[in-house]
Amino acid sequence: MIDLYYWTTPNGHKITLFLEESGLPYRILPINIGKGEQFQPDFLRIAPNNRIPAIVDTEPADGGAPIPLFESGAILLYLAEKSGRFLSADPRVRLDTLQWLFWQMGGLGPMAGQNHHFGVYAPEPIPYAIDRYVKETGRLYAVLDKRLADRPFIAGDDYSIADMACYPWIVPYERQRQSLADFPHLARWFEAIRQRPATVRAYALAEQINKPAPLDEAAKQVLFGQDAKTVNKG
Missing domain, CATH: 1.20.1050.10 (Glutathione S-transferase Yfyf (Class Pi); Chain A, domain 2)
Incomplete structure (x- = not known):
């Protein structure tokens, strides 16, 4: 099972696209970045850069402990190698x-x-x-x-x-x-x-999780007001 820490941003959509295409079992754990949920200690242990997306593979191929991963490009590469899909062996x-x-x-x-x-x-x-x-x-x-x-x-x-x-x-x-x-x-x-049907499904999920709406001033401060002190607080 892939636990996907997700919000409805382009980087978040990358991972739902892959998971919907591949059929890997997953569950979405929404992280509302406009409300500051990316600063929760449990999430920061997985994603120290306080950004979505992040995943935890609870059933890695080696049978060991769950594998946490952040950064969308690294996640795509990992999932491609795990599933053997969407990355050529050539x-x-x-x-x-x-x-x-x-x-x-x-x-x-x-x-x-x-x-x-x-x-x-x-x-x-x-x-x-x-x-x-x-x-x-x-x-x-x-x-x-x-x-x-x-x-x-x-x-x-x-x-x-x-x-x-x-x-x-x-x-x-x-x-x-x-x-x-x-x-x-x-x-x-x-x-x-x-x-593509998987694309349609991925974006339908996004609509269910977060209806598009203008950001209010509080959300803008959370998203765009971060600096070194923000990291040190975590």
């Missing part, structure tokens, strides 16, 4: 998949996240920051669009953890001030993943 395809997984972790996610912050959540508009991150998000979309020009999925013919990592960060493209019409190969890939 060394070249495997490396291709992993480099695009890390591309998302180091580029698409952080840049789109800053795009969201300055475009939606910042207390006042900062034109330079908005322009900077909208342009960088567009550049990354173009990189992915070019990659998908001659293949159905990011690592080739087969759906993989690289696709699962990237897709949730494209879902809010309008909020990122992007148009999929500008990226036809990306748009084709996006629609193919959107229609």
Whole structure:
């Protein structure tokens, strides 16, 4: 059984996408990040960076003690290896998949996240920051669009953890001030993943757990007011 500590963010969706695709048994333990539940001591023992998602594999392959894991990319890699799915055994395809997984972790996610912050959540508009991150998000979309020009999925013919990592960060493209019409190969890939039954199930779960709503000021302070003192309190 996989215990998934989850909230309805792009990084959280990566893991529900995988679990719904793979059929691995799991249960969701919601962590409401707007209410500060990510600072609970029990959660911090699993995820010391006070971020979701995190998992605990209560039945690891070695038969030993439960394995806790944080960071969405590491979780995807672990689950792929555990299940033997969505990560090719061919060394070249495997490396291709992993480099695009890390591309998302180091580029698409952080840049789109800053795009969201300055475009939606910042207390006042900062034109330079908005322009900077909208342009960088567009550049990354173009990189992915070019990659998908001659293949159905990011690592080739087969759906993989690289696709699962990237897709949730494209879902809010309008909020990122992007148009999929500008990226036809990306748009084709996006629609193919959107229609997968596991994707539909994963996003239906998100709707049940957290209805989309604007963040209030208290939630913004919890999410965006953290510093070194926050960590030391834990």
